[in-house]
Amino acid sequence: MQPTSHNFVDNARGELANPTLQQALRQLTQTGFPLKRAQAVARLPEFDALRDEGKAIKDHTLAHLDYYLELYEKNVTAWGGHVHWCRDAAEARAAVLEICRSVDAKIVTKGKSMIAEECGLNEHLEANGITPVETDLGEYIIQLRHEPPSHIIAPAIHLVKEQVADSFRKAHTELPPGRPLTEVPVMCDEARQILRPRFLAADVGITGGNFLVAETGSSIIVTNEGNGDLTQTLPRVHIVMASIEKVVPTLEDAATLLRLLARSATGQEFSSYTTVSTGPRRPGDLDGPEQYHVILLDNGRSKLLGGEFHEMLRCLKCAACMNHCPIYGAVGGHAYGWVYPGPMGSVLTPALVGLAEAGHLPNASTFCGRCEAVCPVKIPLPKMLRHWRERQFAQNLAPKAMRQGLGLWGFVASRPALYHRLAGMAARVLGWAGNRRGRFRSLPLAGGWTRVRDMPAPEGRTFHQLWAAGRRR
Amino acid sequence: MSRSREAMLGNIRGALGRGTLSAETAGELAERVAAHRRNLIPARAAGLDHAGRVGLFQTMAEEVQTSVARVASAGEVAAEVARYLAAENLPAELVMAPDPGLDDCGWDGRPLLQIRRGKAESSDAVSVTPCIAAVAETGTLMLVSGADTPTTLNFLPDTHIVVVREGQVVAAYEDGWDRVRALGAWPRTVNFITGPSRTGDIEQRIQVGAHGPRRLHVVIVGDG
Numbered sequence: 001m002q003p004t005s006h007n008f009v010d011n012a013r014g015e016l017a018n019p020t021l022q023q024a025l026r027q028l029t030q031t032g033f034p035l036k037r038a039q040a041v042a043r044l045p046e047f048d049a050l051r052d053e054g055k056a057i058k059d060h061t062l063a064h065l066d067y068y069l070e071l072y073e074k075n076v077t078a079w080g081g082h083v084h085w086c087r088d089a090a091e092a093r094a095a096v097l098e099i100c101r102s103v104d105a106k107i108v109t110k111g112k113s114m115i116a117e118e119c120g121l122n123e124h125l126e127a128n129g130i131t132p133v134e135t136d137l138g139e140y141i142i143q144l145r146h147e148p149p150s151h152i153i154a155p156a157i158h159l160v161k162e163q164v165a166d167s168f169r170k171a172h173t174e175l176p177p178g179r180p181l182t183e184v185p186v187m188c189d190e191a192r193q194i195l196r197p198r199f200l201a202a203d204v205g206i207t208g209g210n211f212l213v214a215e216t217g218s219s220i221i222v223t224n225e226g227n228g229d230l231t232q233t234l235p236r237v238h239i240v241m242a243s244i245e246k247v248v249p250t251l252e253d254a255a256t257l258l259r260l261l262a263r264s265a266t267g268q269e270f271s272s273y274t275t276v277s278t279g280p281r282r283p284g285d286l287d288g289p290e291q292y293h294v295i296l297l298d299n300g301r302s303k304l305l306g307g308e309f310h311e312m313l314r315c316l317k318c319a320a321c322m323n324h325c326p327i328y329g330a331v332g333g334h335a336y337g338w339v340y341p342g343p344m345g346s347v348l349t350p351a352l353v354g355l356a357e358a359g360h361l362p363n364a365s366t367f368c369g370r371c372e373a374v375c376p377v378k379i380p381l382p383k384m385l386r387h388w389r390e391r392q393f394a395q396n397l398a399p400k401a402m403r404q405g406l407g408l409w410g411f412v413a414s415r416p417a418l419y420h421r422l423a424g425m426a427a428r429v430l431g432w433a434g435n436r437r438g439r440f441r442s443l444p445l446a447g448g449w450t451r452v453r454d455m456p457a458p459e460g461r462t463f464h465q466l467w468a469a470g471r472r473r
Numbered sequence: 474m475s476r477s478r479e480a481m482l483g484n485i486r487g488a489l490g491r492g493t494l495s496a497e498t499a500g501e502l503a504e505r506v507a508a509h510r511r512n513l514i515p516a517r518a519a520g521l522d523h524a525g526r527v528g529l530f531q532t533m534a535e536e537v538q539t540s541v542a543r544v545a546s547a548g549e550v551a552a553e554v555a556r557y558l559a560a561e562n563l564p565a566e567l568v569m570a571p572d573p574g575l576d577d578c579g580w581d582g583r584p585l586l587q588i589r590r591g592k593a594e595s596s597d598a599v600s601v602t603p604c605i606a607a608v609a610e611t612g613t614l615m616l617v618s619g620a621d622t623p624t625t626l627n628f629l630p631d632t633h634i635v636v637v638r639e640g641q642v643v644a645a646y647e648d649g650w651d652r653v654r655a656l657g658a659w660p661r662t663v664n665f666i667t668g669p670s671r672t673g674d675i676e677q678r679i680q681v682g683a684h685g686p687r688r689l690h691v692v693i694v695g696d697g
Contacts, residue, residue, distance in 0.1 A: 024676070027676060027677055028677065031677075032677045033677075044515060044517070045515075045516075046513055046515045046516070049513055050512075050513060050515075053512045053513055057512070063489065064494065064498075064502055065485050065489070066482050066485045066486055066489075066493070066494070067494055067498075067499060067502050068502075069481075069482070069485075070482070071506065079659070085475075085477040085478035085481050086477060087477045087480055087481060091477060135684065136674070137672045137674040137675070137683060138672075138674035141674070141675075154673070154674060154677065155674075156674055156675070157677070159675075159676075160676060161675050161676050164675050184675045184676060184678045184680055185680050187675055188672060188675065188680045188682070188683060189682075192682070192683065192684055195684065196595065196684075199684075200595055214506065215506050215509060216659050218659075218663075224670065224671050224672060224673070224683065225670050225671070225672045225674075225683035225684045225685065226628050226670035226683060226684045226685020226686070227683065227684040227685075229624070229627070229628045229664070229685065230628050230629070230684055230685070233624050233625055233628065233662070234625070244481070244485075249502075249505060249506050249509075250505075250506055250509040250510075251509060251647075251650045252509050252510060252511050252512055252647055252650065253512065255512070255645070255646040255647055255650070256512040256513070258646065259515070266673070268537075268667075269533065269536075269537070269611045269612075269667070270611040270613055270665070270667045271667065272537075272666065272667050272668050272669070272670055272671055272685070273664065273665065273666060273667075273670070273685070274613075274664075274665035274667075275662065275663070275664050275665070276662065276663035276664075276665075277661065277662055278659055278660070278661055278662075279661060280661070281618075281661055282618075282619070282620075282658070282660070282661050284619075284620035285618060285619065285620055285623065285661060286571075286591065286592040286620065286623040286625075287592045287618075287623045287624055287625045288618060288623075288624060288661050288662065296481075298481050298484070302481060302484035302485045302488055303484065303488060304488070305485060305488035305489055306488045306489050306490055307488070
């Protein structure tokens with residue numbers, strides 16, 4: 001997918017003025033996932049201790065990632081599966097296409113996979129004459145609308161049901177045009193009815209992978225709809241797409257992380273379906289795929305190991321950070337301009353597509369810290385956003401006015417005597433000018449602030465002056 | 474792709490600032506995997522006696538729209554299945570796992586139930602399967618694939634009925650892993666199933682019955 005992250009400011013402006021999106025986002029922030037997560041966490045006294053254990057499991061695995069990936073591959077192979085090591089998206093696309101061609105595939109069903117989104121897989125398959133069919137309801141809806149996902153676990157969260165009904169009417173021309181399509185259950189039934197024959201017709205099924213288990217060579221997917229299971233059980237070939245940091249040592253480690261995942265994501269105690277897959281069907285099995293392939297993607301992740309963004313690789317892709325982010329809640333996921341929105345996206349996107357493209361994203365944060373507070377594996381997201389801002393400044397990537405402003409600020413702030421003199425003068429002048437109203441409607445150099453709210457006027461003396469004068473209360 | 478493999482492993486080691494692991498460290502990691510030690514397990518189910526666990530399993534399962542019936546012995550399962558199908562206005566026709574473990578469920582006493590043994594086809598409306606464990610912690614069923622237990626039974630039919638023996642109810646997922654390990658060969662598929670299929674993808678309104686079963690019914694068979 002071609003990133004448009006460089007357009008974040010314009011994207012965000014458009015989304016703020018989009019009433020349908022704002023209606024959809026209100027449902028998320030006011031009654032949606034954050035509330036349900038809080039209830040689920042309150043029911044499990046051990047939740048915070050589990051977060052520490054989850055973090056420790058991921059840290060241990062990342063420190064020995066080469067060992068666990070090799071062990072994982074050994075066990076996949078032992079069960080008759082194949083691991084395809086792919087350095088970047090192009091290698092992953094090529095590997096998937098080669099597998100599809102080897103079985104002369106026409107239709108490929110897909111469970112939800114963010115790695116497939118990252119690789120732009122659908123476009124590649126279409127360009128090569130293969131029809132990809134998204135089967136997760138949200139992914140199916142946005143595929144019909146030719147839109148990217150706006151959320152990593154609820155891809156169509158930016159839409160209201162009238163928009164979904166509209167897309168269904170346009171796409172499902174085989175159904176009577178006058179049918180009632182106003183209620184959510186009716187729409188879900190319609191999607192089920194339309195997609196069922198495609199599940200049965202598919203030659204290849206592609207799923208993501210929430211975890212890869214080194215001990216057994218298994219991949220694990222976590223879903224609610226059952227689409228992932230139909231996708232991977234019915235076709236002749238099952239392809240798993242996962243990135244290298246998804247591996248965990250043992251089934252016990254996976255169990256601990258599974259206790260964190262659903263609660264953090266949707267606020268469920270456990271998702272409807274957690275499925276562990278190991279190799280192709282066994283001799284005597286009546287169903288299941290004949291071939292099992294794993295696309296193991298790096299795409300820039302190994303470079304993050306050992307550096308400032310190492311801890312980002314603990315991410316479980318639960319979406320708690322974006323569900324709790326005031327910026328995401330205001331502008332939605334499309335504004336971020338690539339596959340991963342919200343705080344985790346603002347850290348990951350610059351790493352994967354470059355800071356020149358995605359430089360706005362680390363700045364799209366108030367540093368309120370809610371993302372870190374709810375992260376199931378305690379990723380210090382604000383700290384990493386700050387690292388990106390530092391790099392942006394160091395690499396001269398920030399806009400000129402901002403660089404000069406920060407340079408000036410740095411000059412003054414590192415000279416206390418000068419700072420106090422200037423601050424005292426500013427407080428006196430602003431205090432005098434704003435004396436009558438107590439606030440400013442507009443102020444030179446502060447238009448960004450005063451365009452949408454008043455700037456409170458200082459009372460005439462700085463904090464330091466008041467402190468020195470002994471007026472500490 | 475082996476070039477990519479070596480490059481990726483090399484990048485990982487380079488970024489971690491080391492070469493391949495020493496034999497000693499590799500040995501420690503192999504031991505960690507072989508021991509597969511349990512991490513923290515919530516007290517919710519672990520602290521209960523067996524009857525308490527069965528009760529918790531039922532409570533948690535019902536919370537996610539699984540319906541639960543309890544019968545005193547295996548011979549009563551068929552009657553319960555017939556009752557359930559009639560109550561839900563479903564046809565008395567089902568596809569059942571070929572697992573001989575289900576043979577003692579009293580089917581002979583219900584000649585009006587039409588039963589086929591095998592995998593599911595798209596036309597099947599109701600399936601009956603065994604499970605390998607039922608996890609009290611979250612009301613979760615664990616099913617494994619095998620020659621006698623095809624996976625399509627768990628997903629294609631609209632209604633899925635699972636027979637759970639009381640002795641199969643365990644506290645935590647880890648107890649379930651141990652039961653799967655005890656099979657010897659690790660199965661192609663292990664399904665954790667917690668309620669019928671659902672989606673919240675349109676306006677976050679939870680809708681039961683997405684692509685998988687719309688109804689999940691559990692029959693718990695008493696030890697007596």
